[in-house]
Amino acid sequence: MSRPESKSTTRRLLGFFLKIIVPMAVSLGLCWILFRGDSLEEMTTIMRDHCDYRWILAMTLLLALTYLIRAVRWGQQLDAVGVHASLWTRVQSIFGTYAVNLVFPRLGEVWRCGFVAQREKAQFSVVAGTVIADRLADLLSGLSFIVATLIFGHDAIQRFIVRYPDFYESVAGLISSPWLWLGVAALIVGTIWFLRSSGGGAVMSRMRAFGRGMWNGFYGIRLIRHKWRWLALTIALWGCYFTQMILAFQAFELTQEIFAEHGIVAVLVCFTLGSIAMGVPSNGGIGPYQIALIFGLSLYMPQGADAGVFDMESKAFANVVLGASTLLPIVLGFVAFISIALSRRSR
Secondary structure (H helix, E strand, O other), X not given: OOHHHHHHHHHHHHHHHHHHHHHHHHHHHHHHHHHOOOOHHHXXXXXXXXXXXXXXXXXXXXXXXXXXXHHHHHHHHHHHOOOOOOHHHHHHHHHHHHHHHHHOOOHHHHHHHHHHHHHHOOOHHHHHHHHHHHHHHHHHHHHHHHHHHHHXXXXXXXXXXXXXXXXXXXXXXXXXXXXXXXXXHHHHHHHHHHHHHOOOOHHHHHHHHHHXXXXXXXXXXXXXXXXXXXXXXXXXXXXXXXXXXXXXHOOEHHHHHHHHHHOHHHHHHHHHHHHHHOOOOOOOOOOHHHHHHHHHHHOOOOOOOOHHHHHHHHHHHHHHHHHHHHHHHHHHHHHHHHHHHHHHHHO
């Protein structure tokens, strides 16, 4: 085997390891840690007999609505850069994105860009730039919920500090460490130096051209018509996400009691922790998301409650919520891919 082919094979194997094996290992490992020693029969009984699935159905329907809202909002960004994809094309791409992400975390966005760029004969990098802007809006929305949690969820934070003082001190020490920020600065300087020192290469020329296309797509957000409508769609999108958690809290007696005692703040804490957990590289949040919800509920465990029963009911709640949120993209993904296949055949 020639040397270039050997390097190409190594890169493919490394990419497969990072994109497939690592997220799968994270999901399986965390699930094993979380559920080892638990009675599957007891868990199934709680999920079957102690859950009002009408609330879960309402939560799932609202999740489907978020896909439509996201497709409409993304259409404004695409129109701003001259890519006029139909609503159905965008809906197909959103359905497919979440389905692909369940198997190949983070690659769903790449597939979405490729699908729309090919269908609309557009530049891939420009479409990718609009997706980056789309995700940046999500990041800022998520940060606003984190800030709201820090402001209104101070009681839960205080309970966390009291319960896990060593962990809190370790995190606080890491954030305040000058070595962390020196390392970040060194990484930025090193990246800039590498890019400038490699400026004459053909690879860098292609990277710069791709970067310009992405920037055009990203910066095209300034050209969006009816910016207030785009902002309203963003608020509606995250409002639906948050309302989903409120609906989920009504499905179990445990969460109903927590909601009755602590109100919307308990939902806010669990929602924010779950949103942060979805950033962990895993297959559809399997593992990290359940841990986040269980931990959030544990901050509101009543004094004198049976810890074992509370833990089992919390796990049942987390599994049902994640299960419904995973089943929907699987079903809609099949719809999207079958529709795409039929469309290509007809063409």
